[in-house]
Amino acid sequence: MYTKNQLLEVEITDITNEGEGVGKIDGYTFFIKDALIGDIVSFIVTKVKKNYGYGKVKEILKSSPYRIEAPCLLAKRCGGCQIQEMAYESQLKFKQRKVFNNLTRLGGFDREMIEKIMEPVIGMDDEPFRYRNKAQFPVGYDKDGELIAGFYAGRTHAIIPVSDCLNGSMENKDILDTILNWMKRYDISAYDETSNRGMVRHVLIRKGFTSKEIMVCIVINADKLPHYDKLIEMLCSFDGIKSISYSINKDATNVIMGDNYHTIYGSDTITDSIGDLKFKISPLSFYQVNPVQTKKLYEKALSYADLNGEETVWDLYCGIGTISLFLAKKAKQVYGVEIIPQAIEDAENNAELNDITNAEFFVGKAEEVIDRLWNENADKQDDKKAYAMTHPDVIVVDPPRKGCDELCINTMLKMNPRRIVYVSCDSATLARDLKMLCEGGYELIRICPCDMFPNTVHVETIVLIERVRNAKDFVQIGIDVEEYYRIKDEEN
Ligand SMILES: C[S@@+](CC[C@H](N)C(=O)[O-])C[C@H]1O[C@@H](n2cnc3c(N)ncnc32)[C@H](O)[C@@H]1O
Numbered sequence: 001m002y003t004k005n006q007l008l009e010v011e012i013t014d015i016t017n018e019g020e021g022v023g024k025i026d027g028y029t030f031f032i033k034d035a036l037i038g039d040i041v042s043f044i045v046t047k048v049k050k051n052y053g054y055g056k057v058k059e060i061l062k063s064s065p066y067r068i069e070a071p072c073l074l075a076k077r078c079g080g081c082q083i084q085e086m087a088y089e090s091q092l093k094f095k096q097r098k099v100f101n102n103l104t105r106l107g108g109f110d111r112e113m114i115e116k117i118m119e120p121v122i123g124m125d126d127e128p129f130r131y132r133n134k135a136q137f138p139v140g141y142d143k144d145g146e147l148i149a150g151f152y153a154g155r156t157h158a159i160i161p162v163s164d165c166l167n168g169s170m171e172n173k174d175i176l177d178t179i180l181n182w183m184k185r186y187d188i189s190a191y192d193e194t195s196n197r198g199m200v201r202h203v204l205i206r207k208g209f210t211s212k213e214i215m216v217c218i219v220i221n222a223d224k225l226p227h228y229d230k231l232i233e234m235l236c237s238f239d240g241i242k243s244i245s246y247s248i249n250k251d252a253t254n255v256i257m258g259d260n261y262h263t264i265y266g267s268d269t270i271t272d273s274i275g276d277l278k279f280k281i282s283p284l285s286f287y288q289v290n291p292v293q294t295k296k297l298y299e300k301a302l303s304y305a306d307l308n309g310e311e312t313v314w315d316l317y318c319g320i321g322t323i324s325l326f327l328a329k330k331a332k333q334v335y336g337v338e339i340i341p342q343a344i345e346d347a348e349n350n351a352e353l354n355d356i357t358n359a360e361f362f363v364g365k366a367e368e369v370i371d372r373l374w375n376e377n378a379d380k381q382d383d384k385k386a387y388a389m390t391h392p393d394v395i396v397v398d399p400p401r402k403g404c405d406e407l408c409i410n411t412m413l414k415m416n417p418r419r420i421v422y423v424s425c426d427s428a429t430l431a432r433d434l435k436m437l438c439e440g441g442y443e444l445i446r447i448c449p450c451d452m453f454p455n456t457v458h459v460e461t462i463v464l465i466e467r468v469r470n471a472k473d474f475v476q477i478g479i480d481v482e483e484y485y486r487i488k489d490e491e492n
Contacts, residue, residue: 002053006045012037017098019082019457030055038064066090072166079154081455088128095459096121099427099449107431121449122296128454131290134206135168136256139190149176169207178234179203186227196252208272209291213242215270217283221250232265242270245283257284277325279350285343286319290452297450298326304421304464307331311393316366321347323396328359337362337369367408374411396421403429413440422463443468
């Protein structure tokens with residue numbers, strides 16, 4: 001048996017979905033952080049379990065052909081990038097395989113079928129750095145009591161001071177330094193999560209990559225932001241500052257933003273464009289972080305939705321209505337639902353901003369809103385709007401990492417749309433949800449991973465599923481079932 005702190009050597013033969021190298025010694029598996037497939041490493045055992053253990057690299061004895069030198073000096077310590085030392089082509093292969101593994105292992109889908117319908121991952125065409133339009137820096141103190149801001153180290157809440165994250169935009173460093181200087185000058189404390197004391201918890205910086213407009217929001221553990229006039233003075237020296245606000249969050253929680261925000265300078269929102277649509281974004285609203293890839297992601301989702309202008313479409317978990325408005329340009333009517341009220345306010349303003357009149361939005365939990373509408377309206381065959389809304393042609397869902405609520409899945413099944421386009425940022429919960437949807441009468445048609453988060457283990461996936469045809473459908477569209485299958489058989 002192995003012991004903690006033991007020094008061992010191993011060849012890395014696999015990689016986990018979380019980006020840890022996998023090496024086996026006499027049938028016993030070690031998961032080793034920062035080791036890549038093809039590396040031979042010496043490592044220190046950090047944890048020993050009955051059938052597997054963990055380790056951290058001491059020395060790379062032979063380097064993997066997929067290994068590159070990480071451009072960021074803090075890549076190993078910072079929890080933001082798990083696979084920056086992997087060449088970008090290998091990162092893309094890893095992500096393709098991650099989605100494949102989750103769908104086959106967790107979803108139980110047939111490997112051959114998945115291989116057949118899965119498209120190659122959509123990667124970035126340019127350098128996979130400086131792609132993020134948003135950064136949220138935790139603020140705190142180092143062990144010497146020095147004020148710092150940066151990112152959390154992997155799996156902890158210890159702050160690694162990162163002055164310039166290479167995934168983020170260039171301006172972040174100077175803006176962050178200015179905020180730390182303001183805090184020092186006016187004796188404003190940083191938050192301490194162990195005692196739930198102190199003032200500044202996080203700094204959010206967001207930039208519209210097309211508009212160059214910048215938003216700063218300070219998250220505080222207090223009712224008011226002191227000396228904010230001085231902060232405004234100091235931040236206004238930067239080009240592009242369009243909105244400065246603070247958000248109050250006094251809860252002992254991992255959630256970053258508070259429930260509300262107060263604008264102290266400029267506008268409540270910044271504007272950005274994706275393709276030919278413009279979007280206003282407020283501090284609490286979700287907005288995809290990689291604008292270059294977002295365009296490709298939405299194009300793929302839209303092509304999977306395959307609209308001809310006659311359809312009623314739902315966009316569940318719609319955020320500020322980005323996907324909804326692209327859908328609205330190609331459909332008869334779009335309905336969006338989103339839990340954050342400010343995001344729905346943004347969505348409604350965005351529809352107006354883009355002269356789109358066939359999109360309507362609801363605030364609330366997607367599962368509750370569609371379940372309520374189903375119960376109230378599903379049998380109102382004489383009320384065209386109510387009936388179409390509860391019997392949509394297409395549903396697009398784009399939930400957070402935890403995936404869809406079971407009630408949401410069950411109501412989607414009752415609504416019985418022809419097509420569902422599932423956009424997911426966690427292929428494990430995606431696999432779980434697709435299994436339920438396919439057991440409920442749908443089949444997988446296309447799958448496409450898209451790399452929204454280079455240098456990290458995260459991957460976005462777009463999936464098209466279609467309702468399995470049944471006799472009722474054939475009768476509705478006037479086709480003889482027997483005849484249909486005879487022709488199909490002949491075709492095959
Ligand atoms: C991954 S984002 C997608 C947003 C949008 N489709 C986009 O591309 O920008 C998920 C969204 O779901 C919202 N959300 C989280 N839980 C929800 C729920 N139960 N019901 C409705 N919306 C929810 C979040 O606030 C967030 O805006």
